[in-house]
Amino acid sequence: MTSTSPLGQVPPVRTMGTPRLTLGLDSGRGSRLDFLTHQALHGDMPRLSVDDLMTMAGLADLRGKGGAGFPFARKLQAVVRSAQRRRSPVRVVVNATEGEPAAAKDLMLLTRAPHLILDGAELTARALNAPEITIGIACGDAGEKSLLAAIDERASDIAVQVVRMPDRFISGEGGALVRGINGQTPIPPGRKIRASDRGVDGLPTMLSNAETFAQLSLIAALGADQYSTIGVPSEPGTVLLSVSGSAKSPAVVECPSGTPLSDVLVACHAPVGRGVLVGGYHGTWLRPDAVERAVVSRAGMEAVGAVLGAGVVVPLGGDACPLEETALVLRYMAKESAMQCGPCFRGLPELARAFDALVEGEGDPEEVQRAAAVGNRRGACAHPDGTARMALSALEAFPDDVAAHRYDGGCGTSKPGVLPLPKDDSGLRLVLDWSRCDGHGLCAQLVPELIQLDRNGFPESPTMDVPEKLEEAAAKAVQMCPTLALRLDSAPSG
Known part of the structure; x- marks a missing residue:
C-alpha cells in the first residue's frame, strides 16, 4: 500500500x-x-x-x-x-x-x-x-x-x-x-x-x-x-476534525466542542448528499437528518448513534453510491488485518465478500449481518468489531440503496473513491477461471484461509487477495489444481 x-x-x-x-x-x-x-x-x-x-x-x-x-x-x-x-x-x-x-x-x-x-x-x-x-x-x-x-x-x-x-x-x-x-x-x-x-x-x-x-x-x-471557557462545560476545549470526501475545501478544522456538525460541513463547502461517515473506518454512517442534529462532541455524536472517534468526517456528496464506497473500504480493511485471529483472518474477508455480493445484487442484508457477527468481541483487537460496525451502519443508514441494489441492480449513482484509501500497488491476487473449474475442492483444502466453497462445492469468490504469509500456499494451490483453473496475478493498483 x-x-x-x-x-x-x-x-x-x-x-x-x-x-x-x-x-x-x-x-x-x-x-x-x-x-x-x-x-x-x-x-x-x-x-x-x-x-x-x-x-x-x-x-x-x-x-x-x-x-x-x-x-x-x-x-x-x-x-x-x-x-x-x-x-x-x-x-x-x-x-x-x-x-x-x-x-x-x-x-x-x-x-x-x-x-x-x-x-x-x-x-x-x-x-x-x-x-x-x-x-x-x-x-x-x-x-x-x-x-x-x-x-x-x-x-x-x-x-x-x-x-x-x-x-x-x-x-x-x-x-x-x-x-x-x-x-x-x-x-x-x-x-x-x-x-x-x-x-x-x-x-x-x-x-x-x-x-x-x-x-x-x-x-x-x-x-x-x-x-474551559471554550466548548461545552461537560467537554471543554476545541476539537480537531479531518474533513475530506465531498468537501470542496477539505481541511483539518479546529472548532469548539458543541459546534453543529452541519456548520463544519458548510465551512468546508461539503455537500452532505446521502450521508456522512463519522469516526473513520471503525465509525458510523449518518443520514442527512442525523447530520442536522449532530454536534461535535462525544455526547453529541452518541445522541445520533455515532462516535466521534479520532475526528474523521467524510461527507459523501450526491454523486457517490454509499454501498459501493463501503464495499471498497471493507476490502481495504480486510487486507489491513494483522491476520492473527479468526475474526480478522476469515471474518473480514467474508464480510467484504458478503457486502460485494449485496452491491452486485447477488446477496442480501442478512448475509452481511451474519458475516459481521463473526467477530462479536472475539477478535485479538478492535479491528474486526470496528469494521463490522461501519458495515452494519451502512445497512441501517441507506435502506433505499440496499433495496435498489438488491432488486434493481443498482441505485443509479457511481462515483467511486470519495472515501480516501491508500493506493494499492503491491501484492498478489488469486484468480479463478470459472470455465475451467470442475469443483474438485482441492484448493480449499490447500489454502482454506482464502478459499471457501459454496453449497455446490465451488469457490465462493472468483478473486482473492493474497496476504504475503499465504503466497506460498496459494502458489501450491495453483500448481495442484487438476483443471488449471487458478492463477496468481499482481493485484491491480488504484
Missing part, C-alpha cells in the same frame, strides 16, 4: 471560533511554526509535579483524542501506581501514527505545530521523571522532517526518539506501536496489555495520542479555568 493523506503532506487548516491549536497558522498550507514563534504565541511550559499535572488534566477533563476517549488523568495515575508498585522508571510515548486513511489532524500538528506536541510530551516526561520521549509516526517525509527540525530547535535535556512505523491502519493501535518500538512485529499483541503496566522495554508507559499531548500543553499554558 502507498498511503498519502487525503489533505496532502502539509494539510490546510480552518478555524471556527477562537484558535487554540491552530493559533498562528494561516488557512493555506503554510510553513510550520518554529520554536521562537511558538514561544511568542504560547509562552514557556511550567514545571509541574505529577500530582499537579493529574489535577490540571482532570479539571479540564482532558481525554485521549486517538479514538477511545480515555481520561488522561486516570491513565497518568495508572502509570504512577504501576511504577511505584514495581519500583521502576517509566517511559512516555506519543502516538502520531494515524493509521486512518481519512485522518490528517496528527499530520497537521507534526508539519505545522510540532512544538505543541513536544511541549505536552516534555511536560509529562518531567512530571514522571522520564528520561526519554518516544514518538511513533507513520506519515510521509514532511511530517518527519518537520518533527526532527523542531526537536533540534529545542535543544532539550530530555531525549526524543522518533520511530517510523509501517503506514497501515493497524499501526495506530497502541499495542502495535509498543511492539514496534520494542523491535517486534508492529501488530496488536493479541491480548489486552495495558501500556501503563508493560509498555516500552516492559516498563510502565504513558502512551497517548499526539493531539492529546498538544491539548495538554494548551491547558498548562492557559490554566484549566481559561482553557
Whole structure:
C-alpha cells in the first residue's frame, strides 16, 4: 500500500471560533511554526509535579483524542501506581501514527505545530521523571522532517526518539506501536496489555495520542479555568476534525466542542448528499437528518448513534453510491488485518465478500449481518468489531440503496473513491477461471484461509487477495489444481 493523506503532506487548516491549536497558522498550507514563534504565541511550559499535572488534566477533563476517549488523568495515575508498585522508571510515548486513511489532524500538528506536541510530551516526561520521549509516526517525509527540525530547535535535556512505523491502519493501535518500538512485529499483541503496566522495554508507559499531548500543553499554558471557557462545560476545549470526501475545501478544522456538525460541513463547502461517515473506518454512517442534529462532541455524536472517534468526517456528496464506497473500504480493511485471529483472518474477508455480493445484487442484508457477527468481541483487537460496525451502519443508514441494489441492480449513482484509501500497488491476487473449474475442492483444502466453497462445492469468490504469509500456499494451490483453473496475478493498483 502507498498511503498519502487525503489533505496532502502539509494539510490546510480552518478555524471556527477562537484558535487554540491552530493559533498562528494561516488557512493555506503554510510553513510550520518554529520554536521562537511558538514561544511568542504560547509562552514557556511550567514545571509541574505529577500530582499537579493529574489535577490540571482532570479539571479540564482532558481525554485521549486517538479514538477511545480515555481520561488522561486516570491513565497518568495508572502509570504512577504501576511504577511505584514495581519500583521502576517509566517511559512516555506519543502516538502520531494515524493509521486512518481519512485522518490528517496528527499530520497537521507534526508539519505545522510540532512544538505543541513536544511541549505536552516534555511536560509529562518531567512530571514522571522520564528520561526519554518516544514518538511513533507513520506519515510521509514532511511530517518527519518537520518533527526532527523542531526537536533540534529545542535543544532539550530530555531525549526524543522518533520511530517510523509501517503506514497501515493497524499501526495506530497502541499495542502495535509498543511492539514496534520494542523491535517486534508492529501488530496488536493479541491480548489486552495495558501500556501503563508493560509498555516500552516492559516498563510502565504513558502512551497517548499526539493531539492529546498538544491539548495538554494548551491547558498548562492557559490554566484549566481559561482553557474551559471554550466548548461545552461537560467537554471543554476545541476539537480537531479531518474533513475530506465531498468537501470542496477539505481541511483539518479546529472548532469548539458543541459546534453543529452541519456548520463544519458548510465551512468546508461539503455537500452532505446521502450521508456522512463519522469516526473513520471503525465509525458510523449518518443520514442527512442525523447530520442536522449532530454536534461535535462525544455526547453529541452518541445522541445520533455515532462516535466521534479520532475526528474523521467524510461527507459523501450526491454523486457517490454509499454501498459501493463501503464495499471498497471493507476490502481495504480486510487486507489491513494483522491476520492473527479468526475474526480478522476469515471474518473480514467474508464480510467484504458478503457486502460485494449485496452491491452486485447477488446477496442480501442478512448475509452481511451474519458475516459481521463473526467477530462479536472475539477478535485479538478492535479491528474486526470496528469494521463490522461501519458495515452494519451502512445497512441501517441507506435502506433505499440496499433495496435498489438488491432488486434493481443498482441505485443509479457511481462515483467511486470519495472515501480516501491508500493506493494499492503491491501484492498478489488469486484468480479463478470459472470455465475451467470442475469443483474438485482441492484448493480449499490447500489454502482454506482464502478459499471457501459454496453449497455446490465451488469457490465462493472468483478473486482473492493474497496476504504475503499465504503466497506460498496459494502458489501450491495453483500448481495442484487438476483443471488449471487458478492463477496468481499482481493485484491491480488504484
